[in-house]
Amino acid sequence: MGGMGGGASGFGGFGGFGDIFDSIFQGFGGGASVQRDTTGEDIQLNMRLSFMDAAKGCNKEISYSRNEPCPACHGTGAKNGTAFNTCKKCGGKGQIRFTQDTMFGRTVRVGACPDCGGRGKIITDKCPDCKGKGFLRRDTKVTLNIPAGADTNSYMRKRGFGQASAEGGEAGDLVVVFQVEPHKIFQRRNMDLYVDLPIPFQTAALGGTVKVPDLDNAFEYTIPEGTQNGTTFMVRGKGIKSRQGTGNLYLRVFVEVPTKLSRDQKRKLQDAGDALEMKQFDKAKKYSDNLSALYGTEAYKK
Ligand SMILES: [Zn+2]
Numbered sequence: 001m002g003g004m005g006g007g008a009s010g011f012g013g014f015g016g017f018g019d020i021f022d023s024i025f026q027g028f029g030g031g032a033s034v035q036r037d038t039t040g041e042d043i044q045l046n047m048r049l050s051f052m053d054a055a056k057g058c059n060k061e062i063s064y065s066r067n068e069p070c071p072a073c074h075g076t077g078a079k080n081g082t083a084f085n086t087c088k089k090c091g092g093k094g095q096i097r098f099t100q101d102t103m104f105g106r107t108v109r110v111g112a113c114p115d116c117g118g119r120g121k122i123i124t125d126k127c128p129d130c131k132g133k134g135f136l137r138r139d140t141k142v143t144l145n146i147p148a149g150a151d152t153n154s155y156m157r158k159r160g161f162g163q164a165s166a167e168g169g170e171a172g173d174l175v176v177v178f179q180v181e182p183h184k185i186f187q188r189r190n191m192d193l194y195v196d197l198p199i200p201f202q203t204a205a206l207g208g209t210v211k212v213p214d215l216d217n218a219f220e221y222t223i224p225e226g227t228q229n230g231t232t233f234m235v236r237g238k239g240i241k242s243r244q245g246t247g248n249l250y251l252r253v254f255v256e257v258p259t260k261l262s263r264d265q266k267r268k269l270q271d272a273g274d275a276l277e278m279k280q281f282d283k284a285k286k287y288s289d290n291l292s293a294l295y296g297t298e299a300y301k302k
Pocket residue numbers: 087088089090091092093094095113114115116117118119120121
């Protein structure tokens with residue numbers, strides 16, 4: 001893991017990340033997680049991230065309300081967590097087989113035990129804190145250590161921070177889905193960054209330097225002479241540094257032509273233009289030759 005650049009986000013490495021969260025997942029698509037019957041429901045929250053927070057990683061605290069497993073009874077609903085008997089009807093399994101005779105024969109169905117409601121336990125003395133429910137409605141605060149590279153519709157799952165189970169099972173998960181805000185300079189595709197870079201036409205022709213940004217700073221980039229409009233320059237390793245890898249920075253050049261020229265500027269530009277030869281314009285030369293072959297006329301006045 002090649003460090004976090006400037007480390008301005010205060011993200012303390014990835015060490016503690018994996019044991020709280022499974023991972024950051026790409027593409028939240030509503031695919032329901034597979035849960036056992038008794039597991040509590042997942043809670044889904046949406047979170048907006050600034051472009052920079054998503055690209056560099058950040059810590060975010062979120063508050064939300066959930067059914068939290070009751071600490072006094074450890075989620076059992078029984079006083080001290082012990083005042084219960086194993087359900088006789090289901091033998092503690094919480095599930096029971098129902099058989100039914102129909103005109104097509106005997107069918108067997110498995111469902112929650114009616115005596116214990118699927119818990120497998122019969123509470124003899126209810127927990128006074130939660131009144132036998134096994135959970136309490138509480139405000140929960142969670143700090144998310146969001147690693148660099150979160151993208152729109154990627155999500156994080158925090159185990160056990162969803163709804164408490166109503167049937168004595170484990171709590172569900174908290175699922176936080178990210179929406180990344182756009183940026184005025186950067187665009188991104190996965191871990192690659194893109195910058196649309198306007199260049200004055202004389203810089204494109206003569207070459208020169210221009211300041212360009214990465215995620216931490218601006219640095220000087222040398223534009224070679226004769227750079228054409230639409231050229232893309234790649235700066236390796238200057239993209240997002242994530243666990244999935246490090247992206248590149250792509251500079252997409254747009255050659256800009258000046259407007260509102262003064263009379264004097266026009267005269268000088270005309271003189272400079274007159275000093276150039278047609279063969280120095282590769283594409284224009286080809287076009288003119290093709291037009292000449294087609295209709296016997298040249299494209300540009302000289
Ligand atoms: Zn039962």
